[in-house]
Amino acid sequence: MPATPPLAPTTQELEKQQAAAAAVRWVRDGMVxxxxxxxxxxxxxxxxxxxxxxxxxxQGTATSLASEALARQVGIPLLEPRRGLRFDLAVDGADELDDQLRLIKGGGGALLREKTIETAADYLLVIADSSKVVPVLGRFPLPLEVVPFALPWVLDAVAALGGAPALRMDKANPAAPVYSDQRNFLVDCHFGQIPDAESLAVRLKTIPGIVEHGLFIGLAKAAVVIQGGVAQVLKPGQAARPASEFTDLP
Structure with a gap:
């Protein structure tokens, strides 16, 4: 039988490739x-x-075991976490972003490591396909990383905030919970809309047992988003500009 031809990439896959290519263009020799x-x-x-x-x-440090494995596979030298380690540039996706570059992240379960590394970065660049830009955060479920012992009380506290929390379960084994790389539970909160992300972030931080939440506020310096087939640079409160206008980081 003749071999089945590979499926053509979807528009979303092509946009992800295009956004990544724009970001790679700004990486310089010697960067961490x-x-x-x-x-x-x-x-x-x-x-x-x-x-x-x-x-x-x-050189780089990965935000998850999966990204670490891929980086090793393609030959990127990796650094272990250590005191004083800072990053010239962090590049990451987002599950949602608004016009102020407030983000929801953690759909892949790596929110704790992502926030740790991106807080230690001088510049966070978000790369995203066109579906990720929203007028108000919250349609995508907000992830939490939760200590297993504290789960019942975390669920009660988040439900009281209107978050309709649900423990994330393994798609391959629906009876088993999903664990983070740190062996914590992941909880997805269905707020629908988050009109005041800053306030919610503060309230979630006060709930014992929540190791980290997926609201990333004030971290992203710029985003590359594909709009109308063109890589555009978004910065907080500014009009979009073509990525091709920037020789270096925007």
């Missing part, structure tokens, strides 16, 4: 990078690996 998690970040890591194979000198 934070490597994000998720399908768009995987595109960035893969394309970065090709540049490393061509002679680019960079």
């Amino acid at each position: 990078l934070g490597l994000g998690t998720g399908t768009t970040s995987a595109q960035f890591i893969t394309q970065l690996g090709a540049r490393v194979q061509a002679g680019l000198k960079v």
Whole structure:
């Protein structure tokens, strides 16, 4: 039988590749990078690996075991966490972002490591396909990383905030919960809309047992989003500009 031809990439997959390519163009020799998690970040890591194979000198730390494995596979030198380690640039995707570059992240379960590394970065660049831009955060369920012992009380507290929390279960085994790389539970909160993300972030931080929440506020310096087939740079409160206008980080 003749081999089945590979499926053509979807528009969303092409947009992820395009956003990653714009970000890779701004990586410079000698940079220390934070490597994000998720399908768009995987595109960035893969394309970065090709540049490393061509002679680019960079080092990085990955935000998840999956991204670490991919980075090793494509030849990106990795650094272990240590005191004083800072990142010139972190590149990561988002599950949602608004016009102030407030983000919901953690759909891939790596929110704790992502926030740790991206807080230690001088510049966080978000890369995203066109579906990720929203007028108000909250349609995508807000992830939490939760200590297993504290789960019942966390669920009660988040429900009282209107979050309709649900323990994330394994799609392959619906009777088993999903664990983070730190062996904590992941809880998805269905707020519908989050009109005051800053206030909610503060309230979630006060609930014992929540290790981290997926609201990333005040961290992203810029985002590359594909709009109308063109890579556009978004910055908080500014009009979009074509990524091609920027030789260096916007």
